[in-house]
Amino acid sequence: MNYKSLFLPLVLSSLLLSDAVRATSKTQDLQIAQQPTPPDATRAAARQALLEGLELSYKQGTAESLRQAIAKWQIALPLWQKLGDKSYEALTLHLIGRVYSDLGEKQQALEFHNQALPLYRAVGDRSGEAITLNNIGAVYSDLGEKQQALEFYNQALPLFRAVGNRSGEAPTLNNIGGVYSALGEKQQALEFYNQALPLWRAVGDRAGVATTLNNIGLVYSDLGDKQKALSYYNQALPLRRAVGDRAGVATTLTSIGGVYSALGEKQQALEFYNQALPLFRAVGNRFGEATTLNNIALVYSDLEEKQQALSFLNQALPLYRAVGERAGEATTLNNIARVYSDLGEKQQALSFYNQALPLRRAVGDRSGEALTLFNIANVERDKGNLETALTQIEASIKIIEELRTKIDSQDLRTSYFATVQDYYQFYIDLLMQLHKKEPTKGYAAQALHISERSRARVLLELLTEANAKIRKGVDSKLLAQEQSLQEQIDAKDKLRRDLISKAAPATTIQKLEQEIANLLSQYQQLQTQIRTTSPKYAALKYPEPLKLAQIQQQLDANTVLLQYSLGKERSYLWVVTPNSLDSYELPPQAQIEKAANDFRQSLVTVSASGEQQAAAAKQLAQIILTPVANKLANKRLVIVADGALQNIPFAAITEPTAQESYQPLLINHEIVNLPSASTIAILRQETQKRPKAPKAIAILADPVYSADDSRVTGKPENNSITPELDLQRSALSRSARNLNRNGWDRLNGTREEAETILKLGSPKDSLAAFDFDANYDWVTNAKLNQYRIIHFATHGFADDVNPELSGIVLSLVDKQGKQQRGYLRLNDIFNLDFPADLIVLSACQTGQGREVQGEGLVGLTRGLMYAGSPRLVLSLWDVDDEGTKELMTQFYRQMWQEGKSPVAALRAAQLSLWQNPTWRKPLYWAAFTMQGEWR
Incomplete structure (x- = not known):
């Protein structure tokens, strides 16, 4: 029997420096012990020593058993040399190198790997050569020599591919991803991990799948997407347990602990770290042990137990040094410094930071x-x-x-x-x-x-x-995939909403939400591919954010910019005019946001009294406007808000110089909102040479949401309305809260609103879509780019977890009552061409979105601006159907009959409601804000 043909490939499979590969190779390696003993006594002795070493290297994985394994292989090595068997000599050298690396003795590991490499080349064993190159790369990576590591990985990868060794290609791709992640190039890391994952699955290596899933989770965690990271960790953990990969289980437990710590759930984090620590110690994984000790220390530091934190950090530091892990050493030095800084020992802190900094640089x-x-x-x-x-x-x-x-x-x-x-x-x-x-x-x-x-x-x-126009010239196959994913997302989210309205079991809804999350992840990856493969992407130059002089050029004599920055200790306000800059220190973020949230709550609470609203409006004004009261003087105010200030209508804040108990800012000021001052420059650059659309307005209103609607062919009017429901519908809002067991409630006010607006203009310059015509196909038709204003009067909804799912509701059924695509979502809007002067979303929450630090409210605003409109009218909360109809009628009357600009017309319309006792409450008029261009 040719035992060598059986033995070598099986043992080689265990040589890749990956716990995942080793765990799955163990059974295969040990099967060789059952093969017949070769007749040559020297060869038999060498083989026996090799196998005993393999047994020991798998026995608990402790440092003691690993050193015993090396001793066995040191017996086998001269025997192979005596026999002149270079294949087995290379294998034995490589096994010794691998175990030295596990023990943290990296230079020793390199010495043995470098002896094995020329032997593999001499016998023409490309798989062995590739595995050795991969493992040398892994040693250099552990030593912090990331570029050196990449060189070896990039030599190994084509060799694995040449011999069709997917079991070797997958971990090498995974390792390359790890290098890019360590270098901070997270996008590159994800690309390599996403290449490795299907290869692991193709070869049926569950441990490898788990390793890469965990690594993808780490990237998302580093990039701030903790929930997505947790999703990947929770996929990895059961796989690692199933294959008995204790070091892998411990790694994932530590990763999960890191997410909980970042989310502020410190005790939960400690529970996971304390599960991981004994596992790392049991398998002799000093790197994992050090990492977990370091993470436990950070939790204690955050809990203000600084001495306890130092104790754990001082246990981690020598472990990192023992295994030559300079990146971990630098991290621990940095964390020790942070604790000393918190303790007020600044010089001691600097000393440790200055030890960490050169190490950080050395490892890239x-x-x-x-x-x-x-x-x-x-x-x-x-x-x-x-x-x-x-x-x-x-x-x-x-x-x-x-x-x-x-x-x-x-x-x-x-x-x-x-x-x-x-x-x-x-x-x-x-x-x-x-x-x-x-x-x-x-x-x-x-x-x-x-x-x-x-x-x-x-x-x-x-x-x-x-x-x-970056999407032009993109591969049509990618665009087709995009369309398919959008349709799948839409269908599943519609089903989710239906199940929620019908009180379906939580487990059913959760499963559907996970499917939606997976589709959204695929969609995001595809979007990146579409952008980066665009012929125009490589040549694209992004603008720099504006400096003072450039901001001032965007302003006119009648306009003042108020830009807020909220900070933990102090906040700031800059007041900019075309020829001046003044700055002010404001209270901490927590104080400002409490006042802002109290003010917003007073506005949206129907039962709140006028006195309560006035008090909340005055309190906020004193904090954020009174310091600059003498700078405002009837000027137009352009607001660049921050934090909770993005969720409140400045128009409803009290005028800081007012004598009355409540005089809204609206009375003396036009008010415009911007995501940033730089945004207006880009919007103007985009629209300055654009010809005006030839027609006035395209308007969509009163869609058909349900097959029970009386407008559906053959359907009688639904008269089974209780008095309670009738009362509820008399005060409808255009909100996602109106999604009930029977679907979305019809909004009669939207039709009346649209018909009134159309009467104010010329029929030949207008396009209207009511009932079944108010559908997805109408909205996505290119003919809408002929209109200066696009107006939607329907339900709206904001999804602050997945902003991509936010949108507006169109007709959900056709004339026969058959369901059809009817949600126009943020992702859809990004693909529209709406070069309109103004887009009005006369619906609920359309100005809302997920608040993301540094980016503001991520929602429909950015999609509509991307689609081409420089100015938008959007809502900050659930708006009343009748009140909104009144406001919008006044808005268009002021624009078309009084000749006012959109921002002036919105102010005039809001003033008209303020002056009407029926609509005087800010609840009815303050929700709508102007975003973008005011000229």
Whole structure:
């Protein structure tokens, strides 16, 4: 029997430096012990020593058993050399190298791998050569030599492919992904992980699948998407348990603990870390043990148990050093420094940060380098060295800016940017403290620029891509995939909403939500592929956020910009006119946001009294407007809000100089909102040369939501309406809350609103869609680009978990009552061409979205601006059907009969309701805000 043909491939499968591969190879390796003993006594002895070493290397995986394995292989090695069997000599050398690497003795590992490599080449064993190259790469990666590691991985990969070894190709792709992740190039990492995953699955390697799932989770966690990270970890964990991969189980438990810690659930995090720690110790995985100790320390530090934190960190540090893990060593030094800083021992903290920084640089950990520079800047500021702190934070921000540009996915770029907002807030605060010391040095203007750099960057980039028509020339197959995914997402989310309305079991809904999440993830990946394969993408140049002089050029003499930046310790307000800049220090974010939330709550609570609303409006005005009251003087106010201020209508805040108990800001000011000051420059650049559309208005209203609607052929009027339901419907809002067991309630006011608006204009310049015509096909028809105004009067809904699912409701059934696609979602809107001067969403919550630090409210606003409109009218809460009809009628009358600009017309319409006792409450008129261009 040719035992060599059986033995070598099986043992080689265990050589890749991956716990996943080793776990699945164990059974195969040990099966060789059952093969007949070869007749040659020397060969038999060598083989026996090799097998005993393999047994020991799998026995518990402890340091003692690993060293015993090496001793056995050291017996086998000279025997193979005596026999002149280079294949087995190479194999034995490689096994020794692998175990030395596991023991943290990396230089020893390299020595043995480098002896094995030429032997594999000499016998023409390309699989063995590829595995050795991969494992040398892994040693260099562990030593922090990431570029060196990449070189070896990139030599191994084509060899694996050449011999058709997918079991080797998958871990190499996974390892390359790990290098890119460590270098901060998370998008690149994801691409390699997503190549590895189907290969693992194809070869039936569940442990490998789990390893890559865990690594994908780590990327999402690093980029700030903790829930998505948790989803991947929860897929990895049962796989690792099923294959008995204890080190893998411990790794995933630690990863899950990290998510809970980041979400503020510290005790939950400790539970997972304390499950992981004994597992790492049991298998002798010192790297995993050190990482878990480090993470436990961070929890204790956050719980203000600083000495306990130091104790764990001081256990982790020698373990990292013992295994030559410089990246982990740097992280631990950084964390020790942070604890000393919290304890007030600033000089001691600096000493540890200055030990961590060169290590971060040596291993190419750009993200870690940025963090340590940020931490040094904090210490220097606390010591009063503001200029030194400025140098450090500037260096840190430079790295952050470089890293974000390497993320092609807009969603991941957004979530990553949210994780580094503390850096920008610190930078702004530092500049404003320097401004306080030296007010003539231009620090306030620089702080305003940094405020611009910290907000709505992805929106700016999206608008630039829209202007460049980046989707033109994209592979039609990708666009077809996109359309298919959109339809699947729409269908499943519609089913989810139906199940919710019918009180279906929670488990059924949760399963559907997971399917939707998976589809959304595929959609995001496809969007990135569409963008990056666009012929125009490579040449695209994104704009820089505006500086003071450029912002001032966007303003006119009658306009004042108010830009807010909310910080934990102090907040700031910049007041900009065409020829001036004034800045003000405001209270901490928590105080401002409480006042803003109280004010909003008073507006949307039907039972709130006028006195309660007036008190809440006055309290907020005193905090955010009274300091600048003398700068406003009947000017148009352009608001760049931050945090909870994005959710409130400035028009309803009390005028800070008013003598009355409540005089809304609306009375003396036109008010416009912007995601950032830089946004208006991009919008103007996009529209300045665009010809005006020839026709006036396209309007959609009163869609058919249900097969029970009397408008459906052959359906009688539904008279089974209880008095309670009738009373409820008399005060309908255009809201997702009107999704009930019978579907969406019909909004009669939307038809009346639309018919009244159409009477104010010329029929030949108008296009209307009512009833069944108010459908998805009408909205997505290219003929809408002929109209200056596009108006939707229907239900709207905001999804603050998955903003992509936000949208407006169109006709959900056809004339026969058959269901059809009827939700126009954010993803759909991104694919529309709406070069209208104005888009009005006369529906609920259309100005809402998920609040993302650094990006603002992610919702319909960005989609509609991307589609081509420079100005939008949107709502901040559930609007009343009758009140909205009245407001919109007045709005169009002011525009078309009085000749006012949209922003002036909206103010006049809101004033008319304010002056009418029936509609005087801000609940009826304040929800709608103007976003974008005011000229």
